[in-house]
Amino acid sequence: MADTIKIAIAILVIGLIFFVVADIAFLLLEDSKLTVFAIGAVGVIFSLVGIILMFMALDIKLKISSKKTMEKEEQPKYAPTPTPAAQPAPQQQYVPPPQPVTKPVTPPPQPTPQPAYTPPSPQPRMEARSAQVEIETPKAQGEVKKVRCPACSTVFTYVKNPKGPTWVKCPSCGKEGVVY
Secondary structure (H helix, E strand, O other), rough: HHHHHHHHHHOOOOOHHHHHHHHHHHHHHHOOOOHHHHHHHHHHHHHHHHHHHHHHHHHHHHHHHHHHHHHHOOOOOOOOOOOOOOOOOOOOOOOOOOOOOOOOOOOOOOOOOOOOOOOOOOOOHHHHHOOOOOOOOOHHHHEEEEOOOOOOOOEEEOOOOOOOOOOEEOOOOOOOOOOO
């Protein structure tokens, strides 16, 4: 097992040497990129093989060490145990079962009388308003303006609220917003 780890380290070192050689070849041999690539590829292969061997060796080492610890744990430890020397077994005493608890009987609650239903009083009659009510026109409420919807570019009109911002809704796409 120790030999496997040593071999894996040696292969890793060889892979690193190939990497260094590939770097030097890249600096010296500017024309032959294929040679540099081949040397680097050999370095990669050696490094991967070294890493795989290293993990395999460590895995084997861990399995062997875990088996040894399990074997040590499984060994029974013998300790002198006191043997009962003709001691009579304690006899169980009779325990009567628990008796059910009885509750005192209470008379059922008497229903409370409900108040009698009274129909609601007749509603006041609606009286028609006089025709003198002024109907406010948009010009009386505020100024009529045009706005372009940012979502669908539809131009539509709205009545500006003279007291503050005005909520508008696009008639085409339904997007809502505030106009100041």
